[in-house]
Amino acid sequence: MAEKLEFWFEFASTYSYVAAEEIEEKAAAARIEVAWRPFLLGPIFAEQGWRDSPFNLYPAKGAYMWRDIERICQSKGIAWRRPSAFPRNGLLAARVATALDGAEKLAAFVRAVYRANFSDDLDISEPSVLKEILRGLSLDEEATLNRANDESVKRLLRARTDEAKSRGVFGAPSFFAKEELFWGSDRLELALKTLRE
Amino acid sequence: MAEKLEFWFEFASTYSYVAAEEIEEKAAAARIEVAWRPFLLGPIFAEQGWRDSPFNLYPAKGAYMWRDIERICQSKGIAWRRPSAFPRNGLLAARVATALDGAEKLAAFVRAVYRANFSDDLDISEPSVLKEILRGLSLDEEATLNRANDESVKRLLRARTDEAKSRGVFGAPSFFAKEELFWGSDRLELALKTLRE
Numbered sequence: 001m002a003e004k005l006e007f008w009f010e011f012a013s014t015y016s017y018v019a020a021e022e023i024e025e026k027a028a029a030a031r032i033e034v035a036w037r038p039f040l041l042g043p044i045f046a047e048q049g050w051r052d053s054p055f056n057l058y059p060a061k062g063a064y065m066w067r068d069i070e071r072i073c074q075s076k077g078i079a080w081r082r083p084s085a086f087p088r089n090g091l092l093a094a095r096v097a098t099a100l101d102g103a104e105k106l107a108a109f110v111r112a113v114y115r116a117n118f119s120d121d122l123d124i125s126e127p128s129v130l131k132e133i134l135r136g137l138s139l140d141e142e143a144t145l146n147r148a149n150d151e152s153v154k155r156l157l158r159a160r161t162d163e164a165k166s167r168g169v170f171g172a173p174s175f176f177a178k179e180e181l182f183w184g185s186d187r188l189e190l191a192l193k194t195l196r197e
Numbered sequence: 198m199a200e201k202l203e204f205w206f207e208f209a210s211t212y213s214y215v216a217a218e219e220i221e222e223k224a225a226a227a228r229i230e231v232a233w234r235p236f237l238l239g240p241i242f243a244e245q246g247w248r249d250s251p252f253n254l255y256p257a258k259g260a261y262m263w264r265d266i267e268r269i270c271q272s273k274g275i276a277w278r279r280p281s282a283f284p285r286n287g288l289l290a291a292r293v294a295t296a297l298d299g300a301e302k303l304a305a306f307v308r309a310v311y312r313a314n315f316s317d318d319l320d321i322s323e324p325s326v327l328k329e330i331l332r333g334l335s336l337d338e339e340a341t342l343n344r345a346n347d348e349s350v351k352r353l354l355r356a357r358t359d360e361a362k363s364r365g366v367f368g369a370p371s372f373f374a375k376e377e378l379f380w381g382s383d384r385l386e387l388a389l390k391t392l393r394e
Binding site for chain 2: 063071169180183
């Protein structure tokens with residue numbers, strides 16, 4: 001078995017959505033396993049002096065991103081609706097994903113949260129939204145949310161975010177292949193190629 | 198004849214170098230003509246509050262860029278040496294490129310300046326460096342530099358930079374295809390595809 005592809009994602013990130021939609025099929029085709037790594041961009045951005053998404057702080061960059069994402073989703077056949085709020089707080093969703101770590105349904109949960117945010121325009125910071133997603137995956141929503149709010153899960157998510165920062169992550173999605181960092185959904189193929197070589 | 202592909206580039210920009218190395222072959226294969234548009238990122242960055250390259254202001258982003266560019270150049274067979282100074286002031290080179298606008302040798306001049314900066318580690322803000330490049334292209338270096346410093350050329354370059362900003366450009370390289378903006382050397386294919394459709 002080859003090394004895994006590490007997929008570091010933030011639920012508020014539009015380009016992470018694109019990567020989440022593509023990664024399983026592409027990784028399976030390359031016979032590479034994915035290690036899902038939810039983390040938080042907020043603390044990393046805050047260290048750079050940003051209290052908001054750079055797409056809001058830099059309007060020209062933001063305007064471009066919205067058009068670029070629309071084009072990308074259209075060309076790849078990915079469902080897309082511009083959310084009415086951006087960025088949405090992905091903290092609770094990231095805690096749930098961290099709590100589900102290793103579980104069979106983690107990937108399905110991640111994809112469902114992204115679709116809720118970027119295709120159904122639902123507020124993914126709302127426990128009720130996450131509960132419905134968990135129910136749809138036949139997971140015990142109350143038990144999972146309780147576990148997500150456990151101190152050990154909070155600590156693990158903080159440790160993951162610290163790890164991302166210490167390994168040079170500055171945006172999302174980020175991939176690691178053979179300890180090399182790749183940033184952006186459009187670097188997924190190159191990261192997979194690096195692992196196959 | 199199809200619409201032209203507008204290629205907006207800044208001489209200090211590493212990813213613009215990659216695009217400059219690739220654009221002629223790829224555009225020719227797609228039977229699309231390139232409109233070369235030198236402009237300055239400095240005034241656009243300054244409006245965002247940046248007095249330096251974001252790759253210097255945000256060290257994690259910068260560290261990634263240097264590795265990413267090295268990988269890209271290696272995989273594409275593009276000569277690369279990390280310059281000992283970054284960003285180098287491309288103002289004079291941009292004025293020369295503006296003065297050469299429409300001339301047969303503009304593309305060759307642009308490529309040679311990029312190679313001087315990013316492969317030969319030469320200071321492209323030095324008139325002597327640009328003169329040698331012009332000489333190598335059998336262009337009259339004194340006459341061309343004089344024209345580059347003419348008020349009309351300075352004005353045209355400023356107008357181009359204003360145009361870029363007003364059309365939503367926030368980084369380099371940028372492409373316009375059917376009035377759609379594409380940002381980054383890795384969007385070149387998509388911009389060409391947009392023109393072919």
